[in-house]
Amino acid sequence: MEHYNMNLTLKVWKQSNSREPGAFETYPVQNISSEMSFLEMFDVLNEQLIRDGKDPIAFDHDCREGICGTCSMYINGKAHGPWEKNTTCQLHMRAFKDGDTIVVEPWRAAAFPVIKDLMVDRSAFDRIMQAGGYISVNTGNAVDANSLPIDKKDADLSFMAASCIGCGACVAACKNSSAMLFVSAKVSQLALLPQGEPERESRVLNMVAQMDKEGFGNCTNTYACEAECPKGISVSNIARMNREYLKAGLSAD
């Protein structure tokens, strides 16, 4: 792929904290290499802003190799930008061309309040995990691997659900800011395994109750979440969680 440099116009959401209203600010950026990642382009811009004595743009990032789920950003109307099954840190500037205008916004959800600029508070996900995203194990030596026989099919489905990195793109892409794909992946990965059996019913009831308490919206099955998920988590997990919820909800005292 041929390397090229580009000049771009960025329209970025600036907001000083969760209480103040935010607004878009326009930034020109020059000489951006097509081989940079989207976040490296922001690094270049921020260094320029610091040199100019201006406030740099706050954004979330950590591993920068597409596995931690920290980077967010709604880029030109898409969670994590135009590429499919991709995180923002793995989005390369060759997705854009010279002269483009790029609009960058934070995840928009009442349950994800803006901390600053493009950073949002995703601790709602942590509280949902605390409500039931765990299993009980005995302390002491680790159990031998494969001591519990598990159907290969279930192990694979559980692993696929467990590949959710909790980035929140599903919430950001959903018209209702629903967290059903995230919660269903976390419920599924444990519901499919014998280790998850003891808390099976209380888990789904408590995690859904916490999800509702956090102020996420309802699932209307548009499947935008699946289309935008960087890890390709399937909406069949949502159906599984609905089944788990029906079973637990109808049989609980």
Next chain:
Amino acid sequence: MTWKNFFTSSIGKKILMGLTGLFLICFLIVHCGVNAMIFFNDGGETFNHWGHFMGSNLIIRTTEIGLFLFLLLHIVQGLLLWAKNRRARPVNYKVNNAASNSRWYSRSMGLLGTLILLFLVLHLYHFWAPSRLGGIGGIKVLEETTLGSEYNNQPVHDLYAEMLLVFQNNLWVVIVYVLGVLSLFWHLIHGFQSAFQTFGINHKRYTPIIKILGIAYSVIICLLFAAMPVAMYLGWVS
């Protein structure tokens, strides 16, 4: 877990939407089936006979109460969900390329439902009110007709004459009905298969069948419904 907790949770609310939706889907089969009798083109004899059967049958009349309750529940739940979902995103995106990840009708169920409700008000005024509440206020009493010997010469409400009266010379009414049915079509295309996902039915072998059934159902029901006012307006059925 109380019943209240179950049915007011986000998943419980969607299950109620799906259950009432599926009930309404079943109702439409009966409604469309009986109305399609006009295509016998026998001056409404068959249609009026079955219309009378539906109107005078205790089971159907009791189910009608359930129909109104479920319809109301579907509407109220829809409005509650709409309000909750709006609160879940207080600030909208400036640029949102939703078309790249989902179908427009799956994102427009509330709007389509509202259009159907507006159409339903007119529709009930045209047919249900004169038949059930005949004579109240400005609503006229339906004329009576006598069925032929094949149907024991019963005197019945002439709903067929009412259909001709409403559709034969009123182009705008025909247009509103076709638009109402079109809204229903898009609502059903998403709603039919969506209900099954909400109930937790998502399976490699069954889901494609459910999706095809949903499309076939929506196409057949809506084509038949739309054909009724059009056929009467164009004089194919008279």
